[in-house]
Amino acid sequence: MLRIINNFNFLRISATEAISYSTSSNTLPYNPALLPVKKSHRKPRWVPIAKSKIFRIPKRPVIPEDETREIRRLFNDYRNHEKSVKNFLVEKHNTKNQASLDPEEILKSFKQDLAVCHEINNKWNKENKILREKRLAEELERDIAFAKNRIEQEIIKEQELFEFTEELVRKEKEASVNFITKENIDDAIDKALAEAVDYNFAIDLNGEKIIGRNTKPVQEQDKISLKQ
Amino acid sequence: MLPPASGTGIYTSVSPKVIRLLRQGCTNRPFFHVVVAVNRAHQSRPVIEQVGSYDPMPNRHDEKLVALNFERIRFWIGNGAEVSKPVAQLLGLAGFYPVHPTSYLQAWKTREKMEEKNEEKSN
Known part of the structure; x- marks a missing residue:
């Protein structure tokens, strides 16, 4: 396509027209940047010698004989x-001096070339194999070390978690001594009924607390100061 | 999208070809492609093939960079492409061709100038 555009430009035919002549299906959009600008690097033939240069005689270079x-x-x-x-x-x-265009010979030379290429390729493969194995071994070692490290860390973590849970269980067990169970629930009820606790209290005008629902404020020993 | 280095120029087996410089770059910034083109073709015409590049402006390491595809140059010269003078100079400096006489002439001139400068300095 480019070839068509560039060469039709010479005939001063626009690129779009040039494309219309082509049988190819892929069309380039017209882009003036694709086209070379024809620029002259000398003055046109019909322009005369400049007036200031008409009587100028260029100096001949003098070169010694030797x-x-x-x-x-x-x-x-x-x-x-x-x-x-x-x-x-x-x-x-020169293409005229080149070897004949016999397909068998071409195939032969191609096969020779291919063999040389194969040889070089195999050599590179061997070199690369050594490097690759070395690299893979290093990587494996590194990965194993990493995994071991991770396992150790996991064990430590598990240990810590175990200790934490153990501590919790121990504390709970210590606390569970005073829990009310099915066995001692009757005793607990009896005890609670026997030792009734009255949390009610009243405050008098002096801000003094009077504990108990039915207590009378006159009794001296029931007075407890809030300021204490 | 630029034209590919493989070129899009139309040519025949008998059209005279030349390896020459093609000025790319822009104003005040020359840059050349080393191209194979049909002898008569204008510089704006598509080339047959690009076989190298040449940057005549020294870079910050004071180097003028040249790239040449010797395999293709060999092929094209072997198939009868002419070589223009500037390209012949480049090839001579690259050691592909014999050193071009103009390279020697230029070297003489430069050496003379340098010697003059050194004398002026010493005086």
């Missing part, structure tokens, strides 16, 4: 060397 000879020699040598390099490259890389 230097000229040296430069000529350099260029001659360069051309020779260049030619030889080019010829070498033509001999080696």
Whole structure:
């Protein structure tokens, strides 16, 4: 698609038009940024010499005789060397000098290449295998150490929890001595009835507490000061 | 999206090709692609292939960076592509081609200038 757009640009045909000529189904949206701008790097032919430059005579460079000879020699040598390099490259890389397009030979060379690739790949695999095994062993060691550490921590945690629960149970057991059970419930009821406790009290004008529902305030020993 | 380095230019087996510099970059910032193009084609035309790049402005390490795809250059020269002078100079400095005489000339001039400067300093 890009090829079509770029090359139709030369004929001054818009990209959208160019796309319309193509048989390909994937269409690019028109984007002027895709198109190279044709810019001239010199002035047009019909523009005359600038007036200020009409009578300007460029100064000829003065090169000494021996230097000229040296430069000529350099260029001659360069051309020779260049030619030889080019010829070498033509001999080696020109498509006309390439090996025949016999499919069997191509397949053969491909297989040879593949064998070399396999060899290299196997070598790398071997190297990597050593590294991988080493790394895996290290990782396993690390994981085992981590797991052991975790197990120890879990044991300590469990121990602490066990001790905590034990403490709770012990305290409860100590407290349960005075609990009322099925066996001693009758005694407890009898005792409670026998020792009735009266929590009622009244406060007189002086702020003094008078304990008991039916107590009379005159009795001296029942007076208890709130300020105490 | 830029045109791919593999190029989109249309060419035939007999069209004369040339490896030359193609000025990219922008105003006051030259940057060149080393491209294979049809000899007569205008510089704005799509190229056959890009085989390298050349940044003529020295970077902060005082280097002018060149990248060349020697495999493809070998191929194209082997298939009859000409090499323009600036590219030949680059290839010469890269050791792919013989050193171009203009490189020597430039070196002479630079050396002369440096010597003059040193003399001025010493005086």
